[in-house]
Amino acid sequence: MRDRDRRAWDTPELGRRGSCAGGVNTPTDQPLLVRKARVSDAPRLRQLGILGWETTYTDFIRPENRAAYLSGAFWSIETLSRVIVGPENLALVAEHPQSGVIGFLTIEPYAPDRRKLELTRFYVHPDWRRSGVGSLLLDAALEQIKHLHASALMVNVFARNAVGRAFYERAGFHLVDIVPVMVGDQIDDDAWYELPLDGDKQAHTPG
Template identity: 35%
Template sequence: MSGITYRDASPADAAALAVLARRTFTDTFGHLYTPENLAAFLASHTDEAWTALLADPARHIHVAEVDGELAGYISVGPPTLPIVPDGRPIELRQLYVLKPWQGEGVAAHLMDWAIARGRALGADAMYLSVFVDNARARRFYDRYGFTFVQTYAFMVGTHADEDHILRLAL
């Protein structure tokens, strides 16, 4: 689809990324949680938190933009998942695309960027977690060759979701 541009995020994107992160998470998963648990989770997506992430040299964030508005983003950085990896892993932290742009190749472009960035940083594996009932995302990751490692309790407020940790050899 034309009109989509891609670039590395800059500090000036902090507020837009905070809004995008809250919106995409709520659109995708908001119906699963009590208002209190959803609010507790979304409270971590502030302008200040995104400003700090964008200033962290170990975090790499790439965005998709349409007509000056963010349509999606991906973030990679050092592993935080409860894994015992060998080698030099990197973690895909977030990959979200607004609904109007899903199915338009945005996620694939962002994923290709993340894999290339991981390799350029010297990583030999990429890890991520995906909600067990997110069949669309799981099919997407399967196409890239990610394989199951273990289950993981992803916390949204006091609610524990069952996620699968996946791995891709780079």
């Protein structure tokens, strides 16, 4: 990323709070806190990622291929820790006073085009889905990103993940490509989405 203002990542407590009606165990008098992730959060982030895969992709990714992917470097504690502390990365968590960290996302430079960023991980505990946690996290991330010189935020999602695709489309992402991807020994399709980050065109996330 050219001339990125790394100071944008420096505030660990973002102070962004919100209540999430409609979920499980979501008392409105105990709002969620969105904060910067710490290295000590890495095991929990790995756990949330595994939960996400095991509750979302069971219909089309075979168990042995899910296991192979989740045991790889992308989800290792070491990799997650490096992402959390990386000066060019952003890692945010949503934290509940009783339940702890119940969602997170990570943003890194987009390798094919360093003018862009990539949303590399985005997971919410199954009990808290459709309760507004994802929107709260993405809103907080977009607030941080707007101070940078990135031209767009990229994300990929399995083409067969209709719920995930609908979320990104409501948030203003537009489909740019569908490409084959290997998951273990099976081939699936990834849908790549892009969200422009050019000021007035930056979208608001769904409520």
